[in-house]
Amino acid sequence: xxxxxxxVFFARNIQELFYQKKTISALQVIGACxxxxxxxxxxxxxxxxxxxxxxxxxxRFIEFGPGVTLAEIMALGERHIPSILYQAVCGIANPFVxxxxxxxxxxCAGPQRLSLxxxxxxxxxxLELRSPSETSYISLQNFKSIPKDFVLxxxxxxxNDWDVSIxxxxxxxNKITENSAGFAFLADSEKNIITNxxxxxxxxxxxxxxxxxxxxxxxxxxxxEKMTAQYSEEAVAVFDETAEKKSYPPxxxxxxxxxxxxxxxxxx
Numbered sequence: 001x002x003x004x005x006x007x008v009f010f011a012r013n014i015q016e017l018f019y020q021k022k023t024i025s026a027l028q029v030i031g032a033c034x035x036x037x038x039x040x041x042x043x044x045x046x047x048x049x050x051x052x053x054x055x056x057x058x059x060r061f062i063e064f065g066p067g068v069t070l071a072e073i074m075a076l077g078e079r080h081i082p083s084i085l086y087q088a089v090c091g092i093a094n095p096f097v098x099x100x101x102x103x104x105x106x107x108c109a110g111p112q113r114l115s116l117x118x119x120x121x122x123x124x125x126x127l128e129l130r131s132p133s134e135t136s137y138i139s140l141q142n143f144k145s146i147p148k149d150f151v152l153x154x155x156x157x158x159x160n161d162w163d164v165s166i167x168x169x170x171x172x173x174n175k176i177t178e179n180s181a182g183f184a185f186l187a188d189s190e191k192n193i194i195t196n197x198x199x200x201x202x203x204x205x206x207x208x209x210x211x212x213x214x215x216x217x218x219x220x221x222x223x224x225e226k227m228t229a230q231y232s233e234e235a236v237a238v239f240d241e242t243a244e245k246k247s248y249p250p251x252x253x254x255x256x257x258x259x260x261x262x263x264x265x266x267x268x
Contacts, residue, residue: 009044014051017151018132020044029151031067031105034097035114035176052104052153064155066104071095073103082157084119084184087167091115093174104152110145117202118182119167120157124198128154141208160196162186164266170203170255178204179249183256185263192221199235199263201256204248209238221267228264235260 009024011017021027021044028040031047046052052067055076062081064073070089078086092098092106092115106116107127117140125140129150136150146152164187171180181203188196197216199209212234219227236257243253 006039007042008039009042010048011044011046012048014049014130014151014153017044017046017049021149022132029146031102032069032100034093034101035105035109046104046151057159059159061156061158064103064157066107066152066155067102068104070098070101070103070106074098082119082123082159082165083162084122084165084167084186085116085157087165088116088119088169088182088184091167091169091173103155107140107143107155108146108152112176112178112180112204113182113202113206114176115169115180115182117206118184118200120155121202121206121208122184122186122198122200123157123160125158126156127152128156141210161188162196163188164263166259166263166266168259170252179251181252181255183259185260187263187267189221194219194221194267199260201239203252205239205243205246205252207238207242209235212238223264223267225268228261228268232257232261232264 009020011020024042026042028043030043030045046067049067052065054065055068056063057080070092073081074086074089103116106114107120121140127138127140127143129136129138129147130153131149164185166185168183170183171177181201184198184200186198187194194216197213199213201207212231216231239253239256
């Protein structure tokens, strides 16, 4: 089927979106489509739904509708959103793409996770999913894809202060390839005791080092050389376990190994 023969529908509100999905078979929900090479045969755009383009900031978290563009997030400034998220948004493509691409599209794109997934994973992001009959919530850690009959309606990101905030985007700039991935590391301490730490990686393979994070809680800073080497090796083992039987460029393993060692060095 030619692109000109493909059908694109538009919804003006959530109720209309659900009605169209129910009455038109095989209808796929789309946003700005910056990551799609070809449109689905039948699709419905969410770009005209105001509810999905709202931003609400609270004392402990900030909420984005999935239709909020990366440019709108960037415009909030680094003081109003987590620094690691701001860094990740600034590194995506160019201003033209950021004016169109949305946070919801970045999360839902697959099978390879895009640039925002690692920092959002490290930040313990919570997704709101809605169907015509119910609303459910799922952590990004447990998110695989949008369930049948559901749509992504809200993205809640906790607002914490972090002593250490590291984000690295791997691979070529301005495009996604098999070498593209994201690394996120967050750490917080009080009276030289680690009170919170997050380690996340996303791309061809995606994971959080939760077991290692738990081991590090309560440790006194600075970490010594032996501990840094030990936890770096354990993190690489998590990479290997996650990547087992999966196809990925070998350079990603070496890059992760270098980045995790660098991150732990910030705690010495």
